Amino acid sequence: MSVQALTILIVGSTFLLYIVIAILARAHSTGEFYVAGGGVHPVLNGAATAADWMSAASFISMAGVISFIGYDGSVYLMGWTGGYVLLALCLAPYLRKFGKFTVPDFIGDRYYSQTARTVAVICAIFVSFTYVAGQMRGVGVVFSRFLEMDITWGVILGMAIVFFYAVLGGMKGITYTQAAQYCILIFAYMVPAIFISLMMTSNPIPQLGFGSVLNDGSGVYLLDKLDGLAQELGFASYTDGHKSTIDIFFITAALMVGTAGLPHVIVRFFTVPKVRDARISAGWALVFIAILYTTAPAISGFARVNMIDTINGPEQQGVVYEEAPGWIKNWEKTGLIGWEDKNADGRMFYSGDERNEMTIDRDIMVLANPEIARLPNWVIALIAAGALAAALSTAAGLLLVVSTSISHDLLKRNLAPGISEKGELLAARIAAAVAVCVAGYLGINPPGFVAEVVAFAFGLAAATFFPAIIMGIFFKRMNNKGAIAGMVSGLIFTAGYIVTYKGIFIAPLLPNTADYWLLGISPEGIGTLGMMINFAIAALVWKLTEDAPADVQELVESIRFPQGAGDASHH
Amino acid sequence: MSFQSRDAARAYWHENIRLLLILLSIWFVVSFGAGILFVEQLNLIRIGGFKLGFWFAQQGSIYVFVVLIFVYVWKMNKIDKKYQVQEDGDE
Numbered sequence: 001m002s003v004q005a006l007t008i009l010i011v012g013s014t015f016l017l018y019i020v021i022a023i024l025a026r027a028h029s030t031g032e033f034y035v036a037g038g039g040v041h042p043v044l045n046g047a048a049t050a051a052d053w054m055s056a057a058s059f060i061s062m063a064g065v066i067s068f069i070g071y072d073g074s075v076y077l078m079g080w081t082g083g084y085v086l087l088a089l090c091l092a093p094y095l096r097k098f099g100k101f102t103v104p105d106f107i108g109d110r111y112y113s114q115t116a117r118t119v120a121v122i123c124a125i126f127v128s129f130t131y132v133a134g135q136m137r138g139v140g141v142v143f144s145r146f147l148e149m150d151i152t153w154g155v156i157l158g159m160a161i162v163f164f165y166a167v168l169g170g171m172k173g174i175t176y177t178q179a180a181q182y183c184i185l186i187f188a189y190m191v192p193a194i195f196i197s198l199m200m201t202s203n204p205i206p207q208l209g210f211g212s213v214l215n216d217g218s219g220v221y222l223l224d225k226l227d228g229l230a231q232e233l234g235f236a237s238y239t240d241g242h243k244s245t246i247d248i249f250f251i252t253a254a255l256m257v258g259t260a261g262l263p264h265v266i267v268r269f270f271t272v273p274k275v276r277d278a279r280i281s282a283g284w285a286l287v288f289i290a291i292l293y294t295t296a297p298a299i300s301g302f303a304r305v306n307m308i309d310t311i312n313g314p315e316q317q318g319v320v321y322e323e324a325p326g327w328i329k330n331w332e333k334t335g336l337i338g339w340e341d342k343n344a345d346g347r348m349f350y351s352g353d354e355r356n357e358m359t360i361d362r363d364i365m366v367l368a369n370p371e372i373a374r375l376p377n378w379v380i381a382l383i384a385a386g387a388l389a390a391a392l393s394t395a396a397g398l399l400l401v402v403s404t405s406i407s408h409d410l411l412k413r414n415l416a417p418g419i420s421e422k423g424e425l426l427a428a429r430i431a432a433a434v435a436v437c438v439a440g441y442l443g444i445n446p447p448g449f450v451a452e453v454v455a456f457a458f459g460l461a462a463a464t465f466f467p468a469i470i471m472g473i474f475f476k477r478m479n480n481k482g483a484i485a486g487m488v489s490g491l492i493f494t495a496g497y498i499v500t501y502k503g504i505f506i507a508p509l510l511p512n513t514a515d516y517w518l519l520g521i522s523p524e525g526i527g528t529l530g531m532m533i534n535f536a537i538a539a540l541v542w543k544l545t546e547d548a549p550a551d552v553q554e555l556v557e558s559i560r561f562p563q564g565a566g567d568a569s570h571h
Numbered sequence: 572m573s574f575q576s577r578d579a580a581r582a583y584w585h586e587n588i589r590l591l592l593i594l595l596s597i598w599f600v601v602s603f604g605a606g607i608l609f610v611e612q613l614n615l616i617r618i619g620g621f622k623l624g625f626w627f628a629q630q631g632s633i634y635v636f637v638v639l640i641f642v643y644v645w646k647m648n649k650i651d652k653k654y655q656v657q658e659d660g661d662e
Contacts, residue, residue: 073629081632084640210621211619223621239622245608249607249608252602253603274658276651279640280644282640283644290636290637294634561574564658
């Protein structure tokens with residue numbers, strides 16, 4: 001069967017599976033719509049959290065990015081996993097004991113303030129929308145590459161699927177679908193990785209193959225070969241860092257803290273029955289995530305050696321274009337790879353200096369990897385299904401946060417407290433439907449800054465939610481004024497810094513280079529400083545004002561131990 | 572108050588914080604320490620095909636993160652039982 005027919009078959013059956021699950025797991029109440037009735041098994045919740053968390057960026061782009069920047073790519077590996085330690089130890093159990101539906105709920109009640117709730121709602125909606133636009137785009141890209149479908153129709157098809165199971169099933173439908181999506185995406189990621197690891201190093205475990213000797217008879221370790229190639233071809237060395245240490249430090253911290261503060265991740269821990277389930281569930285989530293995240297750098301290494309060898313040939317003299325393998329021509333059509341014969345010798349050559357004749361997009365490393373390694377067609381088709389599972393599961397989780405923020409935090413808790421259960425559920429569904437359409441629109445007509453806003457989403461989560469929640473749990477005397485002042489200053493500082501260098505909606509005010517950065521910290525890492533400012537301002541304002549009232553301090557005491565946790569509910 | 576006394580509540584919280592600080596120090600040492608601040612020194616040590624600092628940054632830190640969470644869960648469940656504040660139905 002052709003790749004395209006196989007892709008349609010595999011992607012089609014996974015979509016059918018998602019729809020069947022959605023019908024079986026419809027939500028009947030707001031409790032089921034928001035937190036799946038609070039009855040999800042911790043291992044299942046772990047798998048759902050992993051799929052929720054691992055987006056199109058994790059699946060498609062991350063290994064490619066690492067493959068191009070080597071050691072510096074570690075910021076993503078450590079940053080996007082280390083946050084789960086913070087989540088499991090400092091946030092998840094306490095927020096579960098608190099027993100509400102959303103993060104703004106916690107902030108609003110803990111700081112006894114509608115202003116705090118509103119600031120939190122706005123941040124949650126902004127963070128989620130910036131993120132979801134990227135997912136929809138990912139869906140469109142996969143459809144257009146693998147099925148030669150127009151990006152617009154690809155996005156619309158993706159929207160229809162998400163619409164169906166998110167609007168109908170709410171959190172309950174999403175949880176079961178995400179668990180299924182995790183299985184599909186991890187299978188699709190691991191199969192080619194194991195194949196390639198076996199081919200290149202004779203070790204079936206990519207995490208070990210990555211540090212093994214190549215089996216081309218040379219007796220050279222894979223990573224040494226990469227460093228050697230880098231030197232020969234004028235690339236930066238693979239296993240050494242090139243960003244400044246302070247920048248690596250701040251970016252890693254911002255990604256970790258941002259991960260722990262992202263509302264669509266936190267809300268997953270409201271779906272388990274008990275506090276101890278919330279703790280163990282974070283552990284399972286990280287196990288499931290770690291399988292992909294420890295495989296990714298191995299894929300990066302394999303793919304890079306493979307690609308350079310395919311283009312430059314075993315003698316590093318370049319391969320004659322006419323004899324180039326089929327994948328180069330296939331992917332040339334999509335514009336992800338390009339060749340310009342500068343020295344007119346009819347041979348392709350890839351290097352980091354003036355001899356270079358190739359332009360290669362980072363995303364190609366995962367998407368074209370099975371073709372580069374000449375794996376069977378069904379493996380290529382599997383990659384498409386896996387990438388779609390990753391993008392759709394994350395999109396659905398984010399859309400649910402948007403819809404909950406609007407129907408619960410904004411309507412029920414703010415504008416229309418008298419709304420009935422039925423009315424609230426309807427409002428949640430309408431909000432989800434509108435959010436899907438807006439996300440689809442952003443996916444079809446991406447604002448130029450989609451890549452930039454990722455820094456924004458993490459920076460804002462790090463500089464606003466994380467400190468407010470941590471102080472809310474571990475510092476019971478923190479009051480409303482301190483928390484609001486902290487969140488607002490963290491928000492303004494971080495947003496201001498990113499806009500200054502990245503220029504969102506306006507032209508950048510300063511060039512985005514290390515010479516102009518504050519202390520040499522790039523906009524990607526500034527959320528860490530924003531978080532510190534938040535803590536400092538909050539402490540200062542608290543010092544000048546009164547302690548939180550006694551009943552709030554009692555509330556904080558009561559979330560510090562597990563006994564008596566009920567279902568997540570309105571209370 | 573579900574604790575037997577105010578002192579018990581305070582002692583429980585102190586044990587919890589102590590455990591947190593120990594685990595978070597390990598978290599910091601393997602990622603920010605071994606993977607970032609001391610990566611060059613550790614890279615002088617090699618294990619198989621890996622430079623040690625590079626291995627911590629791209630593999631080792633993640634394995635340690637997973638272990639840390641499970642150790643936390645196991646220890647916390649024990650502390651909960653010691654102070655009898657575990658959830659209903661847990662033995």
